[in-house]
Amino acid sequence: MLATTSMARRIGLLGGSFNPAHRGHRATSLAALDALGLDEIWWLVSPGNPLKPRHGMAPFEARLRSARHLARRSRIRVSDFEAEVGTIYTVDTVAALLGHWPRHDFIWLMGQDTVAQFHQWKDWRRLAGMVPIAVLPRPGYDGAARAARAMGWLRRFVRPSTTARSWTEWSTPAITFLRLPPDPTSATGLRLLDPSWYRRSPGLTAPPSPTLS
Numbered sequence: 001m002l003a004t005t006s007m008a009r010r011i012g013l014l015g016g017s018f019n020p021a022h023r024g025h026r027a028t029s030l031a032a033l034d035a036l037g038l039d040e041i042w043w044l045v046s047p048g049n050p051l052k053p054r055h056g057m058a059p060f061e062a063r064l065r066s067a068r069h070l071a072r073r074s075r076i077r078v079s080d081f082e083a084e085v086g087t088i089y090t091v092d093t094v095a096a097l098l099g100h101w102p103r104h105d106f107i108w109l110m111g112q113d114t115v116a117q118f119h120q121w122k123d124w125r126r127l128a129g130m131v132p133i134a135v136l137p138r139p140g141y142d143g144a145a146r147a148a149r150a151m152g153w154l155r156r157f158v159r160p161s162t163t164a165r166s167w168t169e170w171s172t173p174a175i176t177f178l179r180l181p182p183d184p185t186s187a188t189g190l191r192l193l194d195p196s197w198y199r200r201s202p203g204l205t206a207p208p209s210p211t212l213s
Contacts (some may be wrong), residue, residue, distance in 0.1 A: 009101040010133070010168060012041040014110075015082075015090055019058050024183035028136050029076055031180040032109055036134060037165040040075045041069050041109070044093065067083045085146045089122040094130050107132045112141035112177075118150040128154065128173040134164065135175065137182040145177070168178040 015055055018025065021043070030043045045064045048057070058066075060083065067078045086094040090108075097106060108131050110118070115135060118124050131153075135145060145151070157173040164176050 009039040015044040018063045018067045021070040027183045042077045069146045091123040092125040112138040113147035116146040116148045132167045133175040135177045139182045
């Protein structure tokens with residue numbers, strides 16, 4: 001079981017398949033870390049996303065090592081928390097995280113492309129009431145994200161990006177659209193270029209990242 005700590009931190013949570021992890025994940029995470037005044041960002045590598053097909057999904061260990069390789073020498077920490085505690089849905093993962101680290105302040109990070117699917121997530125309104133949400137830019141998705149079905153409900157809870165560093169003072173639900181330099185790198189595009197990336201990825205030889213604490 002992961003260790004707990006009494007030291008409170010401001011933590012950004014970025015979940016995903018990381019199939020593979022790439023420079024866009026890293027660059028956008030580091031920009032969000034600064035924009036939100038975070039102590040760390042935790043990449044939560046999913047064993048299996050219920051909304052994504054299994055076809056083309058690399059083995060979990062390969063994706064985990066890929067993420068560890070990309071996160072090295074930064075304040076990004078990579079976790080297999082979902083695999084460890086056996087959660088599938090984000091709302092259950094966040095509930096478990098809040099239980100393990102009650103002193104930490106957590107904010108959920110999601111890409112603009114994911115906002116369009118948010119209404120399909122299990123108990124998504126309850127999730128929005130548990131932690132604030134920060135939306136990360138993805139080229140070409142700004143209009144679709146703001147017009148997403150879930151935004152019909154979330155729109156009343158939008159906070160200006162200029163107040164993003166004050167997110168720990170917000171009452172939930174709360175969502176903000178961060179203004180960050182977009183990165184066009186796409187995991188889908190990388191897989192099209194190299195479907196067997198996980199067989200040759202340098203991340204396969206990367207040492208384990210530190211345990212979350």
